[in-house]
Amino acid sequence: MRALVWHGKEDIRCDSVTDPQIEDDRDAIIKITSCAICGSDLHLFHNLIPAMLPGDIMGHESMGEVVEVGAAAKAKLKKGDRVVIPFTIQCGECEQCQRGNFSLCQRTNRKGNLGDKAFGHRTAGLFGYTHLTGGYPGGQAEYLRVPFADTTHIKVPDGIDDEKLLFLSDILPTGWQAAVQADIQPGDTVAVWGCGPVGQMTIRSAILLGAEQIIAIDHLPERLSMAAAAGAVTINFETESVIERLNELTGGEGPHKCIDAVGSESHVNMGQPDTLLDRAKQMVMLENDRPHVLREMIYACRPGGVISIIGVYTGLADKIPMGQSMNKGLTFRMAQAHVPRWTDDLLRRIEDDQIDPSFVITHKVDLSDGPEMYRTFRDKADSCIKVMLKP
Amino acid sequence: MPITNTTQIARSKGDPRIVRKGPSSLTGSDRLARALGWFSIGLGLTELMAPGFIARTLGLESKEGLIRAYGARELASAVPTLSVDKPVGLASRIAGDVLDLATLSSALRPGNAKRDNAAIAFALVIGVTLLDLVAFAEVKASHGRERGTQRDYSDRSGLPRGPQASRGLARRDFDTPPDYRAEGSVADAVPATAP
Numbered sequence A: 001m002r003a004l005v006w007h008g009k010e011d012i013r014c015d016s017v018t019d020p021q022i023e024d025d026r027d028a029i030i031k032i033t034s035c036a037i038c039g040s041d042l043h044l045f046h047n048l049i050p051a052m053l054p055g056d057i058m059g060h061e062s063m064g065e066v067v068e069v070g071a072a073a074k075a076k077l078k079k080g081d082r083v084v085i086p087f088t089i090q091c092g093e094c095e096q097c098q099r100g101n102f103s104l105c106q107r108t109n110r111k112g113n114l115g116d117k118a119f120g121h122r123t124a125g126l127f128g129y130t131h132l133t134g135g136y137p138g139g140q141a142e143y144l145r146v147p148f149a150d151t152t153h154i155k156v157p158d159g160i161d162d163e164k165l166l167f168l169s170d171i172l173p174t175g176w177q178a179a180v181q182a183d184i185q186p187g188d189t190v191a192v193w194g195c196g197p198v199g200q201m202t203i204r205s206a207i208l209l210g211a212e213q214i215i216a217i218d219h220l221p222e223r224l225s226m227a228a229a230a231g232a233v234t235i236n237f238e239t240e241s242v243i244e245r246l247n248e249l250t251g252g253e254g255p256h257k258c259i260d261a262v263g264s265e266s267h268v269n270m271g272q273p274d275t276l277l278d279r280a281k282q283m284v285m286l287e288n289d290r291p292h293v294l295r296e297m298i299y300a301c302r303p304g305g306v307i308s309i310i311g312v313y314t315g316l317a318d319k320i321p322m323g324q325s326m327n328k329g330l331t332f333r334m335a336q337a338h339v340p341r342w343t344d345d346l347l348r349r350i351e352d353d354q355i356d357p358s359f360v361i362t363h364k365v366d367l368s369d370g371p372e373m374y375r376t377f378r379d380k381a382d383s384c385i386k387v388m389l390k391p
Numbered sequence B: 001m002p003i004t005n006t007t008q009i010a011r012s013k014g015d016p017r018i019v020r021k022g023p024s025s026l027t028g029s030d031r032l033a034r035a036l037g038w039f040s041i042g043l044g045l046t047e048l049m050a051p052g053f054i055a056r057t058l059g060l061e062s063k064e065g066l067i068r069a070y071g072a073r074e075l076a077s078a079v080p081t082l083s084v085d086k087p088v089g090l091a092s093r094i095a096g097d098v099l100d101l102a103t104l105s106s107a108l109r110p111g112n113a114k115r116d117n118a119a120i121a122f123a124l125v126i127g128v129t130l131l132d133l134v135a136f137a138e139v140k141a142s143h144g145r146e147r148g149t150q151r152d153y154s155d156r157s158g159l160p161r162g163p164q165a166s167r168g169l170a171r172r173d174f175d176t177p178p179d180y181r182a183e184g185s186v187a188d189a190v191p192a193t194a195p
């Protein structure tokens, strides 16, 4: 089959690879009908998480049709079922799964020892996302082996386009969890840093959850225009002072809730000199992440407010103002999304026309154009926001 | 150092294996930049470790310290050249090329016995400078945000009922789960006392 394969930093190729096979009774094989490139894939494209092996298949946002089912998954899945595959792999039985913390499943990381070493304790297996989380081949491919398939799928009805359903795999529940983590209340002002696909879904989720005012921060005009389309007030951090504008828009009190949908790779620019220093340190391996957004959120947030982090951080980050956080009594919440915890509810909201996640797609191309699309998405060229790939 | 090198992690047995490789996302200019980055490392290490040899070869005997400093400079510009931010590295390489040429031109003075060597080195640096300029221009062009069209998405709300009518729609049937609550007031928290 064809698949997008990681060969090294900035080196992704559409290779021919051997087809996946059922390896365990709980496995299923999916024929992928649609998949997508995620901001998280860019961290791997940039080799920020140095736990990839050349030959690893990328991708953790995919959907398709079940073509083969292991004996133990037959009660839940059958050939021909239409499914979206969450980026988290979950057993459904361990203590974390029982609590709904699916991205923390204790059993599905088949390289758990590596996870234990890196994080202190292992977290869930993830598709196409380094050997720290199991080294599972990803779904930017024609076929995907889904381990623990009886609990790692979202069944979706026929009659709704892939475009509307695909993002149940990641960015829709991720944006939703970013908003839920902030415990949004009617009357809240919610500031969202980053208007990439995750930020866009977060903004829509915050609206559905009743936020009174949403402030969206980015520097790319086309992304800000998409944020404004959902009613957000926008701040362009390259031409305006984020802190001043946030104070202006909140009567000097600061937003109640601050959401980081940027993560590790904050834009490096002269106007934000800390990002230059972080970038330099990152190059010589003195720091893994560029936490500019974290610093800004902590400073801007109203005392007693909530900091919700959904952008991915990869390792060590310097100069996090713990003094401000402590004295302002801020609550921090963060996680990889616990995808299936939210997807039944979100599927219903799609069917009910409360949200149509397809708005975010700007590029739809054949899988073989994937390598080129990684560059376009990374460079934010051609007004690219979300790339959907068709195997 | 990749964790995968130090932990002997290997691909799991059943996973798909490459049969035939396809074209890469790396462009020609990316590869040229990489080659120049590695060249910087090679040259930088030589300048740091054998400045005396270089000085003698070029007739620049008094400039050993300077050559060593240039070695450090080469290594410093190799880091960004090999990183995702190639234009920064290539720009600093170009600035370095200018310094190298200035220093070498002093070795082209008529009295220098090693003038021929210096002339060869000068020509080589001119060649490398041209490569740096080409790489810089091409990397800038192939990774520019300017590629393609500038679009406006102000008609893409993603909320079929419109932003105003959608506000709070989910509150009808969704409450923040208890394990995600952060809000509340003292009135909720303090148990009512009997009068």
Ligand SMILES: NC(=O)c1ccc[n+]([C@@H]2O[C@H](COP(=O)([O-])OP(=O)(O)OC[C@H]3O[C@@H](n4cnc5c(N)ncnc54)[C@H](O)[C@@H]3O)[C@@H](O)[C@H]2O)c1
Residues within 6 Å of the ligand: A038, A039, A040, A041, A042, A043, A170, A171, A174, A193, A194, A195, A196, A197, A198, A199, A217, A218, A219, A220, A223, A237, A261, A262, A263, A264, A265, A266, A267, A292, A293, A309, A310, A311, A312, A313, A335, A336, A337, A385
């Ligand atoms: N927690 C999860 O489960 C989960 C799931 C998916 C993605 N993510 C993460 O979410 C993040 C965003 O993903 P995406 O797909 O939207 O990526 P993206 O790269 O398309 O979007 C990031 C956006 O942040 C903007 N940005 C950069 N610096 C900024 C700053 N200082 N202030 C404001 N905005 C800034 C960029 O211009 C860009 O538009 C990534 O870190 C990704 O790894 C997390």
Ligand SMILES: [Zn+2]
Residues within 6 Å of the ligand: A038, A039, A040, A041, A060, A061, A087, A170, A171
């Ligand atoms: Zn993702």
Ligand SMILES: [Zn+2]
Residues within 6 Å of the ligand: A090, A091, A092, A093, A094, A095, A096, A097, A098, A104, A105, A106, A107, A108
């Ligand atoms: Zn589990």
